[in-house]
Amino acid sequence: MSGLDALLPYAFVVPLxxxxxxxxxxxxxxxxxxLEWGGWIAVACAGAAMVLxxxxxxxxxxxxxxxxxxxxxxxxxPAGSSSIFPQGFALxxxxxxxxxSALMLIVVTVVGFLVLLYSIGYMHHDRGLPxxxxxxxxxLTSMIGLVLADNLxxxxxxxxxxxVCSYFLIGFYYExxxxxxxxxxxxxxxxxxxxxxxxxxxxxFAAYALVGPGGGWAASGFKFTNGDQPFLGALVGQAxxxxxxxxGLMMLAGAAGKSAQFPLDVWLPxxxxxxxxxxxxxxxxxxxxxxxxLLAVVAVFIGFTPxxxxxxxxxxxxxxxxxxxxxVVHTDIxxxxxxxxxxxxxxxxxxxxxxxxxxxxxxxxxxxxFKALLFLAAGSVIHAVGTQEMFRMGGLGxxxxxxxxxxxxxxxxxxGILPIGGFWSKDDVxxxxxxxxxxxxxYWPFAILAFGAVFLTAYYIFRAWFLTFxxxxxxxxxxxxxxxxPWVMQVPLVVLSGLAIGGALLxxxxxxxxxxxxxxxxGGVPPxxxxxxxxxxxxxxxxxxxxxxxxxxxxxxxxxxxxxxxxPAQGVRTVLLRRYYVKDAFDAVGLRxxxxxxxxxxxxxxxxxxxxxxxxxxxxAATSDRLRRLQSGVVSDYAAYVVTGLVGLLLLVLFIGxxxxxxxxxx
Amino acid sequence: MTELALVDVLALSAVLLGVGLFGILTRRxxxxxxxxxxxxxxxxxxxxxxxxxxxxTPAAVSGQAIAVVLVGLAATEVAVGLAIVxxxxxxxxxxxxxxxxxxxx
Amino acid sequence: MSPEDLVFLGVxxxxxxxxxxxxLVRELVHTIMWxxxxxxxxxxxxxxxxxxxxxxxxxxxxxxxVTILLFFGVMVTRKRIFSREAATGIGPYPLGLALLAIVxxxxxxxSIPGGDLPIRSIAPATLSTxxxxxxxxxxxxLGLTMMSALAGAIYxxxxxxxx
Numbered sequence: 001m002s003g004l005d006a007l008l009p010y011a012f013v014v015p016l017x018x019x020x021x022x023x024x025x026x027x028x029x030x031x032x033x034x035l036e037w038g039g040w041i042a043v044a045c046a047g048a049a050m051v052l053x054x055x056x057x058x059x060x061x062x063x064x065x066x067x068x069x070x071x072x073x074x075x076x077x078p079a080g081s082s083s084i085f086p087q088g089f090a091l092x093x094x095x096x097x098x099x100x101s102a103l104m105l106i107v108v109t110v111v112g113f114l115v116l117l118y119s120i121g122y123m124h125h126d127r128g129l130p131x132x133x134x135x136x137x138x139x140l141t142s143m144i145g146l147v148l149a150d151n152l153x154x155x156x157x158x159x160x161x162x163x164v165c166s167y168f169l170i171g172f173y174y175e176x177x178x179x180x181x182x183x184x185x186x187x188x189x190x191x192x193x194x195x196x197x198x199x200x201x202x203x204x205f206a207a208y209a210l211v212g213p214g215g216g217w218a219a220s221g222f223k224f225t226n227g228d229q230p231f232l233g234a235l236v237g238q239a240x241x242x243x244x245x246x247x248g249l250m251m252l253a254g255a256a257g258k259s260a261q262f263p264l265d266v267w268l269p270x271x272x273x274x275x276x277x278x279x280x281x282x283x284x285x286x287x288x289x290x291x292x293x294l295l296a297v298v299a300v301f302i303g304f305t306p307x308x309x310x311x312x313x314x315x316x317x318x319x320x321x322x323x324x325x326x327x328v329v330h331t332d333i334x335x336x337x338x339x340x341x342x343x344x345x346x347x348x349x350x351x352x353x354x355x356x357x358x359x360x361x362x363x364x365x366x367x368x369x370f371k372a373l374l375f376l377a378a379g380s381v382i383h384a385v386g387t388q389e390m391f392r393m394g395g396l397g398x399x400x401x402x403x404x405x406x407x408x409x410x411x412x413x414x415x416g417i418l419p420i421g422g423f424w425s426k427d428d429v430x431x432x433x434x435x436x437x438x439x440x441x442x443y444w445p446f447a448i449l450a451f452g453a454v455f456l457t458a459y460y461i462f463r464a465w466f467l468t469f470x471x472x473x474x475x476x477x478x479x480x481x482x483x484x485x486p487w488v489m490q491v492p493l494v495v496l497s498g499l500a501i502g503g504a505l506l507x508x509x510x511x512x513x514x515x516x517x518x519x520x521x522x523g524g525v526p527p528x529x530x531x532x533x534x535x536x537x538x539x540x541x542x543x544x545x546x547x548x549x550x551x552x553x554x555x556x557x558x559x560x561x562x563x564x565x566x567x568p569a570q571g572v573r574t575v576l577l578r579r580y581y582v583k584d585a586f587d588a589v590g591l592r593x594x595x596x597x598x599x600x601x602x603x604x605x606x607x608x609x610x611x612x613x614x615x616x617x618x619x620x621a622a623t624s625d626r627l628r629r630l631q632s633g634v635v636s637d638y639a640a641y642v643v644t645g646l647v648g649l650l651l652l653v654l655f656i657g658x659x660x661x662x663x664x665x666x667x
Numbered sequence: 668m669t670e671l672a673l674v675d676v677l678a679l680s681a682v683l684l685g686v687g688l689f690g691i692l693t694r695r696x697x698x699x700x701x702x703x704x705x706x707x708x709x710x711x712x713x714x715x716x717x718x719x720x721x722x723x724t725p726a727a728v729s730g731q732a733i734a735v736v737l738v739g740l741a742a743t744e745v746a747v748g749l750a751i752v753x754x755x756x757x758x759x760x761x762x763x764x765x766x767x768x769x770x771x772x
Numbered sequence: 773m774s775p776e777d778l779v780f781l782g783v784x785x786x787x788x789x790x791x792x793x794x795x796l797v798r799e800l801v802h803t804i805m806w807x808x809x810x811x812x813x814x815x816x817x818x819x820x821x822x823x824x825x826x827x828x829x830x831x832x833x834x835x836x837x838v839t840i841l842l843f844f845g846v847m848v849t850r851k852r853i854f855s856r857e858a859a860t861g862i863g864p865y866p867l868g869l870a871l872l873a874i875v876x877x878x879x880x881x882x883s884i885p886g887g888d889l890p891i892r893s894i895a896p897a898t899l900s901t902x903x904x905x906x907x908x909x910x911x912x913x914l915g916l917t918m919m920s921a922l923a924g925a926i927y928x929x930x931x932x933x934x935x
Contacts, residue, residue: 628772631770631771631772632768632771633767633768633769633770633771633772634764634765634768634771635700635764635767636691636692636693636694636695636764636765639691639692640692643688643692671774671776671777671780671820671891675777675780675781675784676780676817676821679784679787679788679817682784682788683787683788683791686788686791686792686795687791689795690795694795696800698800698803698842698845698846698849699795699800699803701842701845702794702795702803702807702842703795705807705834705838706791706794706795706810709810709811709814709834713814713817716818716821716823716826717821719823719894720821720822720823720891720892720894721891721892722892723892725898727892728894728898728899728902729902729906729907731823731825731826731894731899731902732899732902732903732906732907732910733907733910734823734826735825735826735829735899735903736907736910736911736913736914738826738829738830738833738834739833739914739918740914740917741834741838742833742834742837742838742841743914743917743918743921744921745838745841745842746841746921746922746925747921747924747925747928749841749842749844749845749925750924750925750926750928750929751928752845752849753845753848753849753928753929754928754929756848756849762849
């Protein structure tokens, strides 16, 4: 519809709307008690952003898969002025609306709006709310900016901003040491990824700075697209070189940091120290998805080498299974959902690595909705009973019907059981991986791990559901009476449930499906839904149902399954609870390693450097002490010195003099 | 040696200088110090006179002229030295230079 | 050895001996006596070297004024005199000997220009011409020095110095 197309150049307005909220709440928030301390302003701006964002995405959908790039050059070095970039260099800020960003735009704005609305009720009793709403609005701005970024540098800029907002929001309850520590941990671990990401960007610059039309990539400001093509044109996915492989691995590292893939996953479960709404928005639906989005963007516009793809598949596949195993033993409801997020992100990474970036993004799309749903439902429970320990809960389904059903829907969607949500997207992921494994046999182990994770996923999520909602009454009798939250909390739950069910079905709408076809020149055209992979689907559904069954057997109807203390599985359980000691490994290397280094440095500073200085000082003091004895005050001594000098001079004149005269006077 | 030669006088001057030096370096009595200085100075003056006498050129008379000046100077120096002795004596009650060590570090 | 030489040898020997004695005897008044003899002896040497004016000057200034000055010094500080002090210090003997040896070697070993020329007699008239002519500057300096020395000496010894 050409009418909506007129909106496309104005995409830059979308991130500005929450920015307005950020500024207003930041400056005047403490005076806005009536507006829930700025909450309603944030909601309003997020709502406007959502409307505009969805309309733009629809415009993109209805158009022929175009790229619309609107940018503004704010710094430029002309050609010939720099030896590193002989054709010039530009820094550009702009927006690019393309199928990838349109998809993400819907996710980010819709979930953002719903979470903010939910927050009004959930956070009502908390302190420091202006800070909360301001930071969340800033986050929304940054995330939308990241999604709409039209060049690699701007992408990185918003990437960093998003990380900063995550730090702020995880540490929202900063007075709690655990929260402050978790915020630092999140920032530092993702930083490792970010540094490598930056190195990867430099490597891409080195490789491609002069490639492309109009003077080269550098001169255009490292944009992703040029007209209807990726800027690097035919090179995408075709170039092969060790440097590019390393650059791709760096990108993977950055994505692993942000999306909590092994081994940089340690921060995500700890990030649950932040408010549940923050977990829902940032650590389920959006920020962690940025890593996957990065991989997708690189895959489509720059390209990965085959070695990179294997690495991505390996990391994604391994993480999927690894995180799922940990989710089966934890007792904190938020942590279970957090591990689930890591695991599902692994699926997305897996898909991108197999060469089907859009399938990965499709799973991201559906996952955002049901994961946010799960988190908000959990939040509703926490809000009602004040605890996160599932073993203290039970029977809440009787008094919290809406929440219970919402959680159930989310769980079914997550498990990939027909016919809702995750079924469509997760099966697509599995299908493409199996497909790719046909031509890349090395992918098989990871495909199998992915299938294993399906079983575990169903098991752990239904375990959580049973533990929390089924039965007659809470296991811990001291729990307050549970009841549903206010309407601002229930409405998002209902909406998200609808989206979880139906969101995936959008794929049957042709214009939406067109989003999932990567335009010409991209990295591979994925099959969106192929009936030839029914076998894969059957296996996956079967595994899901099996998981549900096991969970029912062990936990249904208020039962509590206790592992016998003598069972060998207890050892396994301990390892899982300790998260495979990965965090301890980090501590050993980071803490003790750094501490050792610091102690060595301290030693050098205090004994070597200071020692040298003090040694000199003592040397001078000793020398002067000896020398001062010469000034004895006794005249005879002084006379003796004079005579000594005189004798010396005489000797000099008598014996050296003739030679000097010969040398100087001479000739 | 059939005749008196310059070397002989110079030798005497050297010996006298040695004597004077010995006195300067060893004597602790201020007056003896002054005497020793005088001996050394006279050795120097003798040197000048010797060169004037054996000079060979008319300009050698400058040696004597300088010797005259030096004699006057030496006398002056004794006078001032004695003034110092008197002041020191009044201050410290002794003329032992080994005791006048206020300038030691 | 010519008679001149012998005479000179004797006079020189006296000079050295009296100088040593002056520095080594116990009683300070005896020192003064030896000092006087030393100065007179030097005057004799000057006469031998055909420098009559200087000889007379030596007698007048040294054997006269300086001796009396030293005598006064001894008398004024008499009551609290240390006439003998053990010699300590940084080994003056070696130094003095070294200096001595060097100078001897230098003078005896090398050939001094005009070393075998006979003594020239210089008339006082020539001397005075030079003294107030070519070398007049030295005389002026001497005069200035003497004046400032006088001022200094007066300052040093005046009564009322409150130390």
